[in-house]
Amino acid sequence: MRLKFIEPLMPTLVDRPPEGGDWIHEVKFDGYRSQMIIDEGGARIFTRRGLDWSSKYRDLAAAAALLNVENAIIDGEIIVLNAAGLSDFAELRKAITRRQHDLYFVAFDLLHLNGHDLCDMALEDRREILEGMIPPDIRIQFSQALPGEASAVYHLVDQAGLEGMVSKRRDSKYRSGPSTSWLKVKCFAVGEFDLLGVEREAGKPAFALMAERGTGRYVGSAFITLNRELRERLWKRVQEHAGPPPQGIKRPATQWVKPGLIGRVKHLRGEEDLRHASLQDFREEP
Template sequence: VTNEAGLSDFKALRKAITSRQQDLYFVAFDLLHLNGHDLRDIPLEDRREILAEMIPPGGRIQFSQALPGDAKSIFHLIEQAGLEGMVSKRKDSKYRSGNSTAWLKAKCYTIDEYELLGVEREAGKPAFALMAERGTGRYVGSAFITLNREMRERLWQRVQEHAGTAPNGMKRPATQWVKPGLIGRIKHLRGEDDLRHASLPDFTEETG
């Protein structure tokens, strides 16, 4: 799904899957099998050439065009355009399942401030913070707590000393709710109203 500027829009994609399927496009970027033939040992550049010849222009199935050049320069342009990120691949690479050194995903993150609603800590699991939009109190999602040891201990102390109650409609037994006053600086993927791939590297306390 693209926006008015012709750029991919992940937020709009999620809505279109359920309510506006006529707006969906399928963007193909690789071809692994063709007419019973395994193409995974063919270099990526050749696989993509075969794929491009199979896709007519102007349809709902589109070919993902490559952007050759310096990765840092391209990533800068992607950030400026407000896109989520990019994937870099070696042109001569063969396809292999799982992790690979032949391709690299680079994501575009942004940092925003949200109100801390509470924290969830369970034995053997990562701790994460529940965050809300400032001013409205709308729940926007959770973020992994990546504070250093000193700040983490200060956060636990603040939560214990200023225990609060669960917001209306939220039932999470493992959560320690906290009264308003803690503001988290959240690093998260751009492009949506709710948090994705979010972490909490810093927080402050409101004064006054």
């Protein structure tokens, strides 16, 4: 019998990790959430939305034979490591097409094993079984829990340059869809972006519209948190550098600027576009 894809449980994004002993904490990897299904037909690997990408992950599907199980459904993340040993989303996309041997499947939950549905079992018990079935030194690895208090774990994750952490209730059952039994907390990064313009409307917060450096690709807006003096200086520079709107972007309340203004933006780490972003400072291109 062929096992069917199970819609994944999706963690809720929160500002800070939960405290107390009811939770386990894991690294939030910067990769593709995936589901590995092993049954009589071999191993298949599905995307978060249920697309069969087994052909893209041939080496990982082959590694599933080393697990020595009749059938199983494993929840995890497909990653590739960069030179610093961190999961790297940009490198992952290249590795899928060019470097299959560099891919890892990091397993963090077990939904089915040898004919038994485990979704009603406590998370801690599911993970214990999962850890025991993964041999060392293969491309499928177990996501170890991080010891210590939540705030200390978050600090270490942030200092290590990781994307964030996921906290999960030890006794939680596996339920598809959004859930507060799993909570994710992301770390922040600070980077420079090209300033496209400033959006100001009466009675509303002001936003800086930002683009990726050197490409002009719009990546989102950043809340302007500057003090009064810097805000006035920014608005003066924007007026002095006024320019036409970029193609494809329609924001009627925006004062667009010519290239040359660079914004320093604090934003969530590991996102393709800006999220929870704020403008910290700005400068003119020398």
